[in-house]
Amino acid sequence: MSDRTNLSFREEKGNRKGIFAWILSTDHKRIGILYLYSIVAFFLTGVVLGILMKLELLAPGKTVMDPATYNAIFTLHGVIMIFLVVVPGLPAVFGNFLLPIMIGAKDVAFPKINLLSWWIYVFGAIIALSSLFMAGGPPDTGWTFYAPYAFKTNTNMLPAVLGAFILGFSSILTGINFIVTIHRMRAPGMTWFKMPLFPWTLYGTGWIQILATPIVGITLLMIVGERVLNIGFFDPALGGDPILYQHLFWIYSHPAVYIMILPAMGAISEIIPTFANKSIFGYKAIVLSTLAIAFVGYFVWGHHMFTSGMSGTALYTFSLLTFIVAIPSAIKVFNWVSTLHKASIQLEAPFFWAASFLFVFMIGGLSGIALGALTTNIHLHDTAFVVAHFHFIVFGGVGFAFMGAIHYWFPKIWGRMYNARLATTGWMIFFIGFCTLYLPMFFLGFSGMPRRYYDYVEEFHGPNVVSTIGSWVLALGLIIILYNLIRSATKGEVATKNPWGGRTLEWTVDSPPSLENFDEIPVVTRSPYDYRKNIDE
Amino acid sequence: MNESTNNASNFVSQVDSAFVFIFGISIFFLLGITAFLVYYIIRYRKSKNPVAEHIEGNNTLEIVWTVIPTILVLAMFYYGWSGWRYQKEVPDDAIPIKTIARMWSFTFQYENGMITDTLFVPKDKAVKLDLVALDVLHSLYIPAFRVKQDMVPGKEALIWFESGREGEYDVYCAEYCGLLHSYMKSIVKVIPALQYEEMFKIDSSAIAVNNIEVDKRTAGAAVTRKYGCNACHTADGTKLVGPSYKNIMGRTRTVIRDKEEIEVVADEDYIRRSIYEPNYEIVKGYEKGLMLSYKDQVTEEEFQLLLDYFKYLSE
Ligand code: HEM
Ligand SMILES: [Cu+2]
Ligand SMILES: [Cu+2]
Numbered sequence: 001m002s003d004r005t006n007l008s009f010r011e012e013k014g015n016r017k018g019i020f021a022w023i024l025s026t027d028h029k030r031i032g033i034l035y036l037y038s039i040v041a042f043f044l045t046g047v048v049l050g051i052l053m054k055l056e057l058l059a060p061g062k063t064v065m066d067p068a069t070y071n072a073i074f075t076l077h078g079v080i081m082i083f084l085v086v087v088p089g090l091p092a093v094f095g096n097f098l099l100p101i102m103i104g105a106k107d108v109a110f111p112k113i114n115l116l117s118w119w120i121y122v123f124g125a126i127i128a129l130s131s132l133f134m135a136g137g138p139p140d141t142g143w144t145f146y147a148p149y150a151f152k153t154n155t156n157m158l159p160a161v162l163g164a165f166i167l168g169f170s171s172i173l174t175g176i177n178f179i180v181t182i183h184r185m186r187a188p189g190m191t192w193f194k195m196p197l198f199p200w201t202l203y204g205t206g207w208i209q210i211l212a213t214p215i216v217g218i219t220l221l222m223i224v225g226e227r228v229l230n231i232g233f234f235d236p237a238l239g240g241d242p243i244l245y246q247h248l249f250w251i252y253s254h255p256a257v258y259i260m261i262l263p264a265m266g267a268i269s270e271i272i273p274t275f276a277n278k279s280i281f282g283y284k285a286i287v288l289s290t291l292a293i294a295f296v297g298y299f300v301w302g303h304h305m306f307t308s309g310m311s312g313t314a315l316y317t318f319s320l321l322t323f324i325v326a327i328p329s330a331i332k333v334f335n336w337v338s339t340l341h342k343a344s345i346q347l348e349a350p351f352f353w354a355a356s357f358l359f360v361f362m363i364g365g366l367s368g369i370a371l372g373a374l375t376t377n378i379h380l381h382d383t384a385f386v387v388a389h390f391h392f393i394v395f396g397g398v399g400f401a402f403m404g405a406i407h408y409w410f411p412k413i414w415g416r417m418y419n420a421r422l423a424t425t426g427w428m429i430f431f432i433g434f435c436t437l438y439l440p441m442f443f444l445g446f447s448g449m450p451r452r453y454y455d456y457v458e459e460f461h462g463p464n465v466v467s468t469i470g471s472w473v474l475a476l477g478l479i480i481i482l483y484n485l486i487r488s489a490t491k492g493e494v495a496t497k498n499p500w501g502g503r504t505l506e507w508t509v510d511s512p513p514s515l516e517n518f519d520e521i522p523v524v525t526r527s528p529y530d531y532r533k534n535i536d537e
Numbered sequence: 538m539n540e541s542t543n544n545a546s547n548f549v550s551q552v553d554s555a556f557v558f559i560f561g562i563s564i565f566f567l568l569g570i571t572a573f574l575v576y577y578i579i580r581y582r583k584s585k586n587p588v589a590e591h592i593e594g595n596n597t598l599e600i601v602w603t604v605i606p607t608i609l610v611l612a613m614f615y616y617g618w619s620g621w622r623y624q625k626e627v628p629d630d631a632i633p634i635k636t637i638a639r640m641w642s643f644t645f646q647y648e649n650g651m652i653t654d655t656l657f658v659p660k661d662k663a664v665k666l667d668l669v670a671l672d673v674l675h676s677l678y679i680p681a682f683r684v685k686q687d688m689v690p691g692k693e694a695l696i697w698f699e700s701g702r703e704g705e706y707d708v709y710c711a712e713y714c715g716l717l718h719s720y721m722k723s724i725v726k727v728i729p730a731l732q733y734e735e736m737f738k739i740d741s742s743a744i745a746v747n748n749i750e751v752d753k754r755t756a757g758a759a760v761t762r763k764y765g766c767n768a769c770h771t772a773d774g775t776k777l778v779g780p781s782y783k784n785i786m787g788r789t790r791t792v793i794r795d796k797e798e799i800e801v802v803a804d805e806d807y808i809r810r811s812i813y814e815p816n817y818e819i820v821k822g823y824e825k826g827l828m829l830s831y832k833d834q835v836t837e838e839e840f841q842l843l844l845d846y847f848k849y850l851s852e
Contacts, residue, residue, distance in 0.1 A: 151671040236691035278589040323610040341579035344589040366563035373617025382711040448680025453719040
């Protein structure tokens with residue numbers, strides 16, 4: 001039964017009614033949930049588009065749609081998944097909900113700005129997707145909007161670009177909010193090195209958001225200037241330079257990968273010790289590697305442009321830095337796995353997500369090495385190999401961590417438990433589907449199938465069939481997972497404060513937490529992952 | 538790795554051995570770490586090991602697993618870099634072939650001016666492709682040769698290779714370039730050096746494109762193939778992104794010229810303008826800027842062939 005003492009933040013009656021009590025709330029938990037629903041809705045849209053693409057690729061020639069539709073779909077899929085799903089992703093949902101609680105605060109530093117950033121997010125999303133309903137149709141440029149094609153196409157690429165520009169502000173505001181919150185609002189006794197790892201990664205991410213996002217903003221504005229006012233920045237026909245565009249685009253979009261992945265690593269660093277019942281191995285090494293990734297991640301953007309014709313010096317510098325940034329990621333993996341040594345592992349759904357995260361993240365990272373080496377990059381760049389690689393990193397990394405996080409913090413957010421057996425079944429089917437969907441793409445890429453390909457030669461048929469079947473299996477897993485979670489949110493067994501035996505502060509408050517999280521701000525004395533029995537109780 | 542591409546170009550063995558080296562290390566780590574992971578999960582599951590030991594970390598281990606990956610990573614970097622340097626050292630005696638990409642075709646022009654839509658290269662001779670893109674980004678990709686280079690409008694780029702194995706290999710465009718990106722393909726034919734020399738002795742006009750003799754009246758069809766016109770046009774009445782040539786001669790066309798709609802009859806002058814100044818007037822319902830001028834490419838002789846061909850299609 002529930003061990004709650006206060007009214008939860010869901011039941012608390014403010015001075016607004018109905019939906020307004022949510023969409024105008026400045027409570028960090030309600031905002032986190034607003035983000036959750038919006039992001040999940042966009043994610044499902046993106047998944048449907050992805051599955052449609054895979055259906056088209058089931059056989060050579062036309063299967064279900066024409067090339068114009070296919071090109072629009074992969075663009076929309078990319079724009080939605082990147083700008084609307086994984087970039088806001090974990091920080092916006094779990095960061096908002098949990099950051100203040102994990103550091104022992106009542107809310108973020110600027111609650112109103114926090115609400116504003118959700119509104120900006122919604123506004124940006126509407127602008128970006130409005131192109132769907134305009135004459136000319138959605139853009140067909142790919143999510144990268146490469147010049148000069150993006151300036152030639154007659155489809156509506158401007159709304160998508162403007163939308164992404166607006167979304168950038170949402171990202172920056174969230175970043176500022178989190179950084180200030182972490183600097184100013186930690187509970188007494190919580191020194192930097194007593195802070196849990198998820199807040200640490202939010203801190204790293206916050207800095208990337210603030211420093212990198214303005215660049216994409218400026219770039220996107222330059223595009224608007226070029227298309228509307230004919231100023232030649234990027235289009236050679238107007239005297240511009242298409243390669244300049246690629247630099248500016250990737251200076252942002254590469255660090256953006258780390259905006260996505262760092263909080264994912266943070267969530268994994270929370271889940272593993274809890275289910276291992278054991279202190280995380282190498283806490284400081286994980287913190288330092290987080291900061292190292294955030295820092296070096298700024299300087300590797302050129303690895304997206306190895307075949308674009310950059311100078312030799314630029315090429316090997318970028319290649320070398322790309323290899324360097326692999327090291328802190330490897331260190332993290334070693335530490336996570338070592339945490340399990342002599343542990344006492346509870347085999348629950350969040351743990352399965354975390355363990356499979358390690359597996360898919362390793363495949364993503366190791367395939368990145370083949371792409372970072374210059375001579376192999378030339379062969380593999382812009383092929384299905386890259387598509388497999390980034391799905392393993394972004395979908396495998398961020399997606400699995402998100403799934404793990406939602407299964408881990410579900411009792412905290414909804415105050416109920418889900419069906420454990422169904423959760424494990426869903427995970428297993430999803431995991432099998434995921435591998436079946438993307439592993440064949442490595443092979444296709446090595447055999448030479450370019451990406452963004454509506455049609456292909458017979459040679460590539462077999463692996464494509466396997467991959468498409470994988471997308472169906474994955475969809476089945478997803479349906480099971482969603483069914484279980486949606487049902488349990490209202491009908492599940494009532495959860496206790498700390499169903500998994502976690503040691504971080506969010507497990508000391510009610511499930512769901514009360515409006516102000518804590519009756520009394522806690523005083524922190526021990527390190528966040530101390531699982532020795534004698535220390536508490 | 539694959540038998541059939543073995544030695545297809547001088548880069549294959551180097552790229553593949555770098556790949557195998559990286560792949561080997563990757564698989565070793567993937568399987569090794571996964572084995573630890575699975576072992577720990579089974580060995581230390583709660584039912585088997587109810588109480589965990591308190592371990593906060595181990596500095597020696599941290600150093601070991603920082604240093605070892607650093608060394609391996611630097612080795613892999615070096616391997617990748619040295620292979621790449623070789624790919625950038627173009628031999629002085631490489632045979633230049635100008636390669637032109639436009640939406641959605643490649644054409645190849647040889648030293649003597651001959652143009653083909655298939656790339657012919659002599660076996661065991663270094664060849665360098667001077668890459669030119671006319672409209673948007675493209676990327677010339679020959680998977681069997683392990684070469685790829687983006688083609689950027691307004692920028693020069695170059696790749697070279699030497700093929701040691703006769704045969705036909707696919708050429709793809711690897712950089713997304715719009716509607717028919719996935720149909721932007723060609724073939725490279727590696728032929729014996731002697732046969733390559735012979736090729737240029739035959740009359741280099743369109744009639745002999747790809748060494749296939751064709752009937753005079755339909756010789757224009759070979760011209761359209763040679764310049765990749767058929768990516769956008771058909772001869773059978775089907776509309777692609779451009780109008781079909783079927784029944785084109787003498788038709789009254791509604792075109793947009795200087796933002797005004799006017800009607801013109803498709804005569805020789807109109808066809809000439811369509812090919813050499815395509816954006817002077819745009820057929821209503823079609824996109825401006827898609828078709829680029831073929832000035833300096835389609836010769837007067839070839840133009841006459843096209844005209845005959847269009848007349849033939851309009852009978
Ligand atoms: C059911 C799940 C998914 C399926 C079936 C799927 C499938 C695909 C396919 C077939 C492509 C086109 C590849 C190509 O260009 O040849 C693609 C592209 C892409 N996907 Fe996914 N995907 C899924 C989930 C995701 C997720 C979760 C993310 C992000 C987190 C994502 C991000 C992207 C991006 C950025 C592109 C590139 C779009 C472009 O080329 O402009 N996808 N996906
Ligand atoms: Cu990158
Ligand atoms: Cu192309």
